[in-house]
Amino acid sequence: MSDVVLKVDGLGKAFARNGKRVAAVSDASFSVGAGETLGIVGPSGSGKSTLSRLVLRLIEPDAGSVRFDGGDLLTLRGAALRSVRQRIQMVFQDPLAAFNPRAEVAEVISDPLRIHRLVARVDRPAAVAHLLDRVGLPGVLAERAIHEISGGQRQRVAIARALASQPKLIVLDEAVSALDVSVRAHILRLLVDLQAETGVSYMFVSHDIAVVKAIAHRVAIMDQGRIVETGPTGQVIAAPQSPTGKALVAAVPRLLQAQD
Numbered sequence: 542m543s544d545v546v547l548k549v550d551g552l553g554k555a556f557a558r559n560g561k562r563v564a565a566v567s568d569a570s571f572s573v574g575a576g577e578t579l580g581i582v583g584p585s586g587s588g589k590s591t592l593s594r595l596v597l598r599l600i601e602p603d604a605g606s607v608r609f610d611g612g613d614l615l616t617l618r619g620a621a622l623r624s625v626r627q628r629i630q631m632v633f634q635d636p637l638a639a640f641n642p643r644a645e646v647a648e649v650i651s652d653p654l655r656i657h658r659l660v661a662r663v664d665r666p667a668a669v670a671h672l673l674d675r676v677g678l679p680g681v682l683a684e685r686a687i688h689e690i691s692g693g694q695r696q697r698v699a700i701a702r703a704l705a706s707q708p709k710l711i712v713l714d715e716a717v718s719a720l721d722v723s724v725r726a727h728i729l730r731l732l733v734d735l736q737a738e739t740g741v742s743y744m745f746v747s748h749d750i751a752v753v754k755a756i757a758h759r760v761a762i763m764d765q766g767r768i769v770e771t772g773p774t775g776q777v778i779a780a781p782q783s784p785t786g787k788a789l790v791a792a793v794p795r796l797l798q799a800q801d
């Protein structure tokens with residue numbers, strides 16, 4: 542297999558609910574190779590978002606390890622952690638919640654260039670224009686506010702911002718779920734093209750196995766906090782082994798006939 546960018550072993554996280562500990566993620570293990578997309582699919586409440594937040598180290602696990610780019614993500618502090626934060630980026634479902642809605646597009650995209658000192662101030666407008674172009678947006682959008690552009694454009698801006706840091710891994714959590722079908726298809730195509738250009742890896746989280754089919758090389762199916770099945774996406778969809786995998790595939794009857 543290609544170089545491993547992300548390696549997760551025995552990851553676990555429980556939350557307190559009504560005085561009891563409830564496991565959101567239990568004993569999750571998987572890896573993502575360079576230039577590879579791993580889809581994480583499962584029903585609502587299966588632990589997908591918790592898993593993404595653990596990998597991004599937005600929350601701390603109770604058990605297990607996360608290795609990124611060969612280093613132990615969970616013990617990093619200070620400058621080393623900031624450097625990793627540059628190389629793991631995220632795109633969430635709702636960029637309106639992630640960014641200041643009144644901020645200009647240019648500001649949102651150039652923030653990482655400034656924070657990580659990647660591009661000198663004088664060169665930032667050109668870098669922003671280039672990033673907008675790469676995600677298929679016109680340069681004039683740079684001066685618009687986040688709340689003034691469409692949901693699909695906002696998600697392209699979120700992708701441009703993620704790309705600005707030249708990441709090795711982008712975690713996408715329900716990144717196309719709020720978009721209508723045609724916009725969703727365009728964004729998925731864009732993600733595939735950007736991966737071919739840059740070799741970036743994706744951890745692509747979705748409740749929708751049809752969406753995952755369009756982008757993921759391999760898929761991990763989650764249920765009740767556990768990864769219950771993993772395999773090449775086409776293989777898992779053609780012959781799911783777990784009850785959860787069977788139910789997810791059965792819920793999308795057109796999946797097996799679709800040619801894309």
Ligand SMILES: Nc1ncnc2c1ncn2[C@@H]1O[C@H](COP(=O)(O)OP(=O)(O)OP(=O)(O)O)[C@@H](O)[C@H]1O
Pocket residue numbers: 556557558563564565583584585586587588589590591592748
């Ligand atoms: N901060 C929290 N405090 C308490 N319980 C939580 C917290 N975050 C998640 N949980 C619980 O952990 C479990 C997994 O939730 P998680 O959001 O990771 O699932 P999910 O698969 O992403 O679901 P969805 O697709 O509905 O977002 C659920 O039972 C949820 O209620």
